[in-house]
Amino acid sequence: MNKAYQNMFQKGKLTLGIFTPIESYRGSIPTMKNQTTLIKKVEEYGFATIWVRDIPLHDPSFGDAGQMFDPFVYLAYLASKTSTISLATASIILPFRHPIEISKSIQSINNLSKGRLALGIATGDRPVEYEAHNISFYDRGEIFRDTLEYINKLTKENFPSINSKLGIIRHTDLLPKQNYGQVPLLITGHSQQSIEWIAKYSDGWIYYPQNISAQEQRIQKWKNQLGNNFKPFLQSLYIDLDKNPDLKPTPIHLGFKLGRNSLIEFLQNLQSIGVNHVIINLKYSSRDAEEIIDELGTYVLPYFKVNT
Numbered sequence: 001m002n003k004a005y006q007n008m009f010q011k012g013k014l015t016l017g018i019f020t021p022i023e024s025y026r027g028s029i030p031t032m033k034n035q036t037t038l039i040k041k042v043e044e045y046g047f048a049t050i051w052v053r054d055i056p057l058h059d060p061s062f063g064d065a066g067q068m069f070d071p072f073v074y075l076a077y078l079a080s081k082t083s084t085i086s087l088a089t090a091s092i093i094l095p096f097r098h099p100i101e102i103s104k105s106i107q108s109i110n111n112l113s114k115g116r117l118a119l120g121i122a123t124g125d126r127p128v129e130y131e132a133h134n135i136s137f138y139d140r141g142e143i144f145r146d147t148l149e150y151i152n153k154l155t156k157e158n159f160p161s162i163n164s165k166l167g168i169i170r171h172t173d174l175l176p177k178q179n180y181g182q183v184p185l186l187i188t189g190h191s192q193q194s195i196e197w198i199a200k201y202s203d204g205w206i207y208y209p210q211n212i213s214a215q216e217q218r219i220q221k222w223k224n225q226l227g228n229n230f231k232p233f234l235q236s237l238y239i240d241l242d243k244n245p246d247l248k249p250t251p252i253h254l255g256f257k258l259g260r261n262s263l264i265e266f267l268q269n270l271q272s273i274g275v276n277h278v279i280i281n282l283k284y285s286s287r288d289a290e291e292i293i294d295e296l297g298t299y300v301l302p303y304f305k306v307n308t
Helices: 003-008 035-045 071-081 099-112 127-133 137-156 195-201 212-226 260-273 289-303
Strands: 015-019 049-052 086-093 117-122 162-164 167-169 185-188 204-207 233-241 250-252 255-258 277-281
Touching (some): 003 117, 035 071, 035 289, 137 162, 137 185, 204 212, 260 289
Parallel strands (some): 117 185
Antiparallel strands (some): 162 167
């Protein structure tokens, strides 16, 4: 595996990443102001990963347009502005791109960043985007499987022989070759697949936040599928970090309003049940994002780093 995998994942440990945009905003569309400065600050503190999303079209009914920029273009830009932090997607919608295009982007960004890319992948869940791409929403699980199989052969074999519904490869090869280790492919949610299939064909599993008991049961099912193998389990978490460090948690959408001491305790509980990486999202914060990053970097992050 590449440097990103080594930086993000270790059995029995939890690391922290940050979703872009790093800002608090209401509605669907962020300002994207001051992002490069904030991302450099996140890197300086030693967060494991910066995450970007793949949202092709703005659907006002969904309520979130992510960082808006194309994820591969934005990651290439961020690769040029950073040097150590891992760069990841959560998640590339496989049915919307041809596997050659995805594979070319994977190889290019991983080489340009010297092994700092991790790829979250998914089927996507917005029917309007499937309609716009003229792809059947109901076939997305099958297309996802076919695309992933194509990507794996194209990125891991020299001059592969591929005979797929998505295209035929004969006597040709993909360049550039991978010079910095294999890019981890992390499946998001179920992506219309069984847990058995995900455990076999992914390098890790990204899931949604749940209460501790439910998440622990899910992780145990994951470990049962893996046997003696280790593949990381990741989840997202929205936080509204209060100035009062001792504020107890109250629920917000997909997360909590809480103080840093409660956050540390909650993350330690996640670590104890087997969560290996938490992706923090500041969208619903009531404080300035830079102020929150400073507090997280100073008081929370030191508890959650991979041993090197």
